[in-house]
Amino acid sequence: MKKFLCLLLALSMMVSFVGCQNQESSSNQSQNGSSENSSTGSGESESGEKIQITYWNQWTQEAEIAFLEKYITEYNQSQDQYEVSYLAIPFDEYVSTKLATAFATGEAPDVFDCSPAIINQYMDAGVCEPLNDILTEEKMALFQEGAFDVCSKDGVIYGIPLDADIVGIYYNKAMLEEAGVEVPKTWSELLDAAVKLNSQDHAGYTFEVDKGDWQCFTFYPFVWMQGGSLFTQDGANLNSPEVVNALQFWKDLLNCGGCNEAPGRSVSDISILTDGETAIQINGSWSVLRADSEQYGVAPLPLPDDGGEPVTVMGGWKIMASSQSSDEEKAGAKDFITWLFLDDPPVHTVEFDTVAKFTFSTRPDVIESASDIYLSNDNAVCFSKEILPTAKSEIAMTAEAKDIVATMIQDALYNMSAQEAADKAQAAMESYFSTYEGAVFVG
Amino acid sequence: MVLPEIIGLLVFLFIPILYAVYISAFDWDVLSEKTFVGFQNYQNMLKDEMFFRSIWITLRYSIIYVVLVFVLSLIMAVFVQSLRNKYLQQTARIAIYLPNTISTIVAATVWIFLFEARNGYLNRWLTAVGIGRQDFLGSTSQALICVVVVGVWLVVGYDMIIFLSALKDVPESYYEAARLDGANCIQQFFKITFPLIKDTSVFIAITTIIGSFQVFDQIRVMTNGGPGGSTTVTVFYIYQLAFEKYQFGYASTIAVTLSILIMFVTLFQLKLYKIDD
Structure with a gap:
């Protein structure tokens, strides 16, 4: 018995040790931002009287951190009322545990980022501060129509779009040439290409087979391009012919023998293609500058054989403010958001979208200001001229609804026929809608 | 000296357990206020297909894992014990124990490369000997076995050391007497060794079963519960409910149920082996 107690104690200590480690690494990261801010900020005696504003996000790449440090320091120097510090948290941790538990314990940041995949959860819970007062008519005019839908x-706006990520297919030019395969423009051409390009060393085509947000994100356009939708104003539309067709096409891709059945990493990572593991990969605009345009090409998503409407999905992060903050903190949060991302001319936003990362924007003035970058090579031109005009916003839905859609895709790929998976998901979604009272899902 | 242990257990074990039981009576998405629902979560659980599927997957994992860990660690302990050369014995012991020093996440990542469908070492060997390429982690029928392999590889060395210490306590004179009576190696093992290391065997069996019910890390890294949910064991399902669907109340309900299930399995085992403490 004593041995057992000792074992339990050891386990408890391990848990606490891991907990301490996490806390330490987070606080270090936080201190980096804060100390940089205070040392290069006003740094004067009144700095203690400034209202502290915290900004949490998932921008952990080197260039993204450099952007945050540069402009947060500049903001802190530009005024005497607020002192902003930031905490950049790795994506998985940020969206799954960190942000939600911060709100649960009343220690939420004043400013935070949300993607369409999680935004409804926060809006429905009433923890987001309305931003209509900083979105004057002049500022609203900076954005393209529909930018605030998700x-x-x-009628209340809770977030400001920061970026716009769109999806297309990337291909290895040499592999296609060697196999005598044209860039696929239709579903059957993609199936053929996957089989012909497949070899012992690399897959013909790679798409996301793991359950999750990224898989759902890349699935939507295959429904939309047939003129269909997963949701209508009347509710769920998951067993519609367009959804079933898209599921069947994905199932055919997985079973054609030319696909990457178990990619070793997320398919949102273009290195699957650039490491030579696949000939064609579905991926996003964020990879344009990472895939050498001499070796790799980009094309819009293939359309159904009997035609269809070219379309892609557009995701992107929104910056938001917490309603749990005090009135002074809310004012500071809004002032900071306005200064950083409602800038006109869009100096900060252009740098964020083109230098800190590469992404498109829902602000036409950003695309215009940085046209040299958005048209810098053939692949960027393809995204800018061919794919971006066809973009449709990602469906923002609750985590539970997203799970029903994600399970439907998994069921169709692995467990049952496309029709059975769609029918099962439709029943589950109707049951969920019978008690759901939040925002309507569109798309 | 007992007080710190009690405080540790209280803070890190009993309070979280009690809080989980408390939370299981609420509908709570973390962001909104908790809504008291009584036993509704437990009633929902009994109608939840995914829960029963996850239990079934956990049981399958558990059976394969426990049998393999127990048998392999015992065989290896006997093998190492039988080595007469002291340095050889030490080398074998270290080599078998070494995987246990590696973090589960690192091990799982390395094994992903070994299981890789096209360029993975395992498939290259299988192709070379004419068996042909396997999907491994991409197959609904093979993914769970792959996860078991990694779990066994990690823990078998640790259990071997425990068995080894038990084997060293068996007096050599028993074997000498048995040999004089004409007992062969197998008879010596089943008539002398195995009965005398019964307590250690029970300990290994219980901790291995408990460990198998709690498998999470390698599934999170290697398969993320897939493909098609074929490796969604109960603990992973709890994680999905809590941190992907934000159903903390319902996730706690399943966590409490799983804990009770593990407790019953352990009690049953103790009863089976007729050990009171």
Whole structure:
């Protein structure tokens, strides 16, 4: 018995040790931002009287951190009322545990980022501060139509779009040439190409087979391009012919023998293609500058054989403010958001979208200001001229609804026929809608 | 000296357990206020297909894992014990124990490369001997076995050391007497060794079963519960409910149920081996 107690104690200590480690690494990261801010900020005696504003996000890449440090320091120097510090948290941890538990324990940041995959959860919970007061008519005019659809509820806007990620297919030019395969433009051409390009060393085609947000994100356009939708104003539309067709096409891709059945990493990572593991890969605009345009090409998503409407999905992060903050903190949060991302001319936003990372924007003035970068090579031109005009916003839905859609895709790929998976998901979604009272899902 | 242990257990074990039981009576998405629902979560659990599927997958994992860990660690302990050369024995012991020093995440990542469908070492060997390429982690029928392999590889060395210490306590004179009576190696093992290391065997069996019910790390890294949910064991399902669907109340309900299940399995085992403490 004593041995057993000792074992339990050891386990408890291990848990606490791991907990301490996490806390330490987070606080270090936080201190980096804060100390940089205070040392290069006003740094004067009144700095203690400034209202502290915290900004949490998932921008952990070197260039993204450099952007945050540069402009947060500049903001802190530009005024005497607020002192902003930031905490950049790795994506998985940020969206799954960190942000949610911060709100649960009343220690939420004043400013935070949300993607369409999680935004409804936060808007429905009422923890987001309305931003209509900083979105004057002049500022609203900076954005393209529909830019605020996924971050609004009942006419109230809760988020400002930071970027716009769109999806296409990347291909290895040499592999296609060697196999005598043309860039696929239709579903059957993609199936053929996957089989012909497949070899012992690399897969013909790679798409996301793991359950999750990224898989759902890349699935939507295959429904939309047939003129279909997963949701209508009347509710779920998951067993519609367009959804079933898209599921069947994905199932055919997986079973054609030319696909990457178990990619070793997320398919959002272009290195699957650039490491030579696949000839064609579905991926996003964020990879344009990472895939050498001499070796790799980009094309819009293939359309159904009997035609269809070219379309891609557009995701992107929104910056938001917490309603749990005090009035002074809310004012500071809004002032900071306005200064950083509602800038006109868009100096900060252009640098964020083109230097800190590469992404498109829902602000036409950003695309215009940085046209040299957005048209810098053939692949960027393809995204800018061919794919971006066809973009449709990602469906923002609750985590539970997303799970039903994600399970439907998994069921169709592995467990049952496309029709059975769609029918099962439709029943589950109807049951969920019978008690759901949040924002309507569109798309 | 007992007080710190009690405080540790209280803070890191009993309070979280009690809080999980408390949370299981609420509908709570972390972001909104908790709504008291009584036993509704437990009723929902009994109608949840995914829960029963996850239990079934956990049981399959558990059976394969426990049998393999127990048998392999015992065989290896006997093998190492039988080595007469002291340095050879030490080398074998270290070599078998070494995987246990590696973090589960690192081990799982390395094994992903070994299981890789096209360029993985295992498939290259299988192709070379004419068996042909396997999907491994991409196959609904093979992924769970792959996860078991990694789990066994990691823990078998640790259990071997425990068995080895038990084997060293068996007096050599028993074997000498048995040999004089004409007992062969197998008879010596089943008539002398195995009965005398019964307590250690029970300990290994219980800790291995408990460990198998709690498998999570390698599944999170290697398969993320897939493909098609074929490796979604109960603990991973709890994680998905809590941190992907934000159903903390319902996730706690399943966690409490799983704990009770593990407790019953352990009690049953102790009863089976007729050990009171």
